[in-house]
Amino acid sequence: MPNLFRNVIKNSLPALGSNSRRVISSILLGAYLSHPLILSAGELHQHIEVKVLEGRVQASFCNPEKGCSLVKPETLGLPAGQMPIDQLTGTPIYVSEFSIFPDRTAIDSPGFESIAGDMTAGDRVRYRASGHLSYWSTDKRQWTLAPEGIQIRLAGGLDIQPNQDCGQVFCIPKTVEGFTVFNRHGVSSATSLIVGEVRANGSLHTHLDWIIESDRGASNAPAGAYMVELQLVTESHPVPSDSLWIMFNNGLPLADFQQAVAGRVLQPNTDTALADKLFNWAESNYPALFPHTTASFVALGYYARCYRNNACVGIKDNHIFATGGEFGPNIVTLGEFSVFAAQAGL
Known part of the structure; x- marks a missing residue:
């Protein structure tokens, strides 16, 4: 079994250099013999x-x-x-x-x-x-x-x-x-x-x-x-x-x-109805950042909206992210979705 195990390790780590394979193979083989x-x-x-x-x-x-x-x-x-x-x-x-x-x-x-x-x-x-x-x-x-x-x-x-x-x-x-x-x-x-x-x-x-x-x-x-x-x-x-x-x-x-x-699989990770309410609230209260009403969409894992000033805001993993417009070219984290929704009284 140890020889077979070494062959499995050798075949499963072809992307590594020979030194890295030897080190990792020794670690894995030791773990196999102990457990x-x-x-x-x-x-x-x-x-x-x-x-x-x-x-x-x-x-x-x-x-x-x-x-x-x-x-x-x-x-x-x-x-x-x-x-x-x-x-x-x-x-x-x-x-x-x-x-x-x-x-x-x-x-x-x-x-x-x-x-x-x-x-x-x-x-x-x-x-x-x-x-x-x-x-x-x-x-x-x-x-x-x-x-x-x-x-x-x-x-x-x-x-x-x-x-x-x-x-x-x-x-x-x-x-x-x-x-x-x-x-x-x-x-x-x-x-x-x-x-x-x-x-x-x-x-x-x-x-x-x-x-x-x-x-x-x-x-x-x-x-x-x-x-x-x-x-x-x-x-x-x-x-x-x-x-x-x-x-x-x-x-x-x-x-x-x-x-x-x-x-993730059996239910959506984001409450889209609450997200739309928060987006609408932000458009009403911060028109300089979000200058008009627009529709939500799903892209790159985010539930998001984008605006004519090139700003986009999206929700993922209970956090709000933004990019473009006054937020700059990089993706920035604004804070927790649930906290913002509570502060907005939603």
Whole structure:
């Protein structure tokens, strides 16, 4: 079994450098020998299927009949056949579960997989990270922004950088490992890295490492469900895929994690009727910021409205965000949706 386990690790971490693979393999193997069931439960292990259709990258739930891993809806507390798709936005949600290791809390799922013939040989698949780190806890039982000091690090992605150190007229570019950090304020470090390179037969199978971290210590992030946002592109097909969300269970009993899933899939995360009342109230009371009445719409995970002065305001994870107009070019957080609604007397 240890030799088989080493082979599984070797095949599941192809995007990492050899030194990184050796270190992580030693950690995972030690965890397996001490707790042989820690990685074999695996009910929340799955792959994201990646393919190119009509000149654009598409990410979707994979087909287990083709040999990939897919979490059953019943495991998530959903009716049979109902995939985890956000009810308000239609965004697909891929689930995973952190495992505790001696020096970190991490997982290499979900992986990215393409079936032979689905992609162009040699093309490089990249992710684009966006949004904010979302959080669900058993005390509030509501999706909101992650606590301060908590982040998820996506490690093992690659980038190509110029190389001027070879002493020749033309130097082969360097391949370097990078990482992306998600927290309540957004995304930092590298916002786009290479997931992997398509094989000669047009297939892809690669895993990156998701690590949850706290400023109080590597493994001290609060128990709860966490969620991040990605899009996928390739170098040959730069138009990004639709957004996808990846939800992680960090220490919740399965019944509680199922409630976190239900808070997105079986009911809308935002009270749209209350949101419309708040938007109407803001238009009446702050015409300089919101100069006319307009209709609400759903975009990029937000329930939002936009105005002729280029300002847009949106609600997501019980927080209000704004951009454009007097808010400036970046997305800024204005505060909690429920607090604003209460202050408006709604």
